[in-house]
Amino acid sequence: MTAAQSAPGLSWNVSADLSQLFSYHFMVNAFAAGTIVAIVAGAVGWFMVLRRQSFAGHTLAVVSFPGAAGAIWLGISATAGYFAASIAAAVVIAMVPRSGAGRGYSQESAVIGTVQVFALACGVLFVSLYGGFLDSLTGLLFGTFLGISNSQVLILGVVGAGVLVALAVIARPLFFATVDADIAVARGVPTKLLSVLFLLLLGCTAAEVSQITGALLVFALLVMPPAAAQQLSARPGTSFLVTIVFGLLVTWLGLGAAYFSVYPVGFFVTTFGFIAYVAASAWRAISKRRDSRLALGPA
């Protein structure tokens, strides 16, 4: 990675910039991988935000870091490490007993937090055992778009498609179990099975997102787009579509900005996600105030 390669000239000619961007094979791969990950993260993240499981999502991503670091140290594929660690952690979290009323959740978050910090520590150990301390550490934690291979894009695509198909099958009962668990149980919806399945899908997704944004910045794609979209609309269909659009925009803009600068991709993707969230919150605050003024006004 050289400075010249990471910071090419940006002109005002958009089509020239774009053709320059896509003239490198690694950049084409980065956009393909980013697009897959943005869609999968948006779809799964939309449910995760609704289910208030962001902390679990973050942990599954953090756990992917020792997975990848360990895999690199052992000389096997980092991609396999990402998935193996996140899915294993999802199984562990799914096994934490959760008794309906509040108590179970705080128990869960204590367990999750403990797992998370231990995973982070193991990751740091693996990276230093491997030797290449600084480079791989920043890449694994804060994201990189360099050196995404064809086979990695293929794996991201296959796993992503699997996650989307599975999510489509369980979508409506999962939504039911999320919004109105008591009634869903009474109607015979297998809520426990659904929550385990969802954690596994979340594990796969967190492993995918980590490979683009880095393990610590997954929230940029997993939380920010759905959180922003749910501010903008209370219609499930609309906020779901807006989530996907936000995710794609944030990823594409982030990759483009990273290509034309010397700074890491994770920073840009997160910044654009943050802007989307702040803008959506501001928009909602303004329209709420306008509504209440209308309601009070002509009385």
Add this chain to the structure above:
Amino acid sequence: MTAPEPPEASPDTASGGPLEAPADYPLRFEGAAVVLGGRTIWSGVNLDVRAGEFVAVLGPNGVGKSTLVKAALGVVPLSAGRVEVLGGEPGAAGRAIGYLPQRRSFDGGLRIRGIDVVRLGLDGDRWGVPLPGASKFFSRRRHDDERLDEVIELVGARSYCERPIGQVSGGEQQRLLIAQALVRRPKLLLLDEPLDSLDLPNQSSVAALISRICREEGVTVVMVAHDVNPILTYLDGVVYVAKGGAVSGRPTEVITSTTLSRLYDTPIEVLTTSDGRLVVVGQPEAPAHHSDRHTGLPR
């Protein structure tokens, strides 16, 4: 409705004799008993609810009113006796039962519209994703939309059903939830304290709504209530649960000094105020046989 029975029953009633035509009695309990956590909640409960009746389940906190409803749903198993729901086993009637659990309110931050929550009562347990615009092509989806429209109109939720459910008032949420319980045209509606946490005007208007649903839609309603007064004028029958047993009958037969004194085994007075309200004096609030390690807060 059967005559009052002493709260003792032998387990052999479980074999049970042949019951009458199911259409006449959507809900029957015969010598039923429930044991939870090693403690008998109630036993020897006999109850016959006729089709089209509006029956209230009354009694102090913690005596097992919700447990009675859950036994009818088949969520809580009986330890003795039998329950017949719509002519079959409890839990087998599925679609034909509408259920509203106790004290359910939605997180103020939940950005999902009321109408979406109502729709979940209709199709939330179907696998797959609802496609936007599907009503143009599928007649089932069109029927669903029409039915949704009907129940929203019936409970008078038109003006607020598009708002996020976390942001409508308690009374409005309760109407939406009643619509959700009704949307599949159930034959039997089980409502667990739907008037709980509503102010007095809302209590009487929701009570009137439930009675109207019972008469106009021909639905049998079994409703748990803490206070009988808001619904007294509408009731066909009451079940009074106390001290490990229950008595059932017409309100005027059951809510009397004699019956309640016998049920509680302690002198109880029922007074009628000048506006026709009933006041029960001397009723112990917590179940007298309360013997588990939880010591209830002073009430």
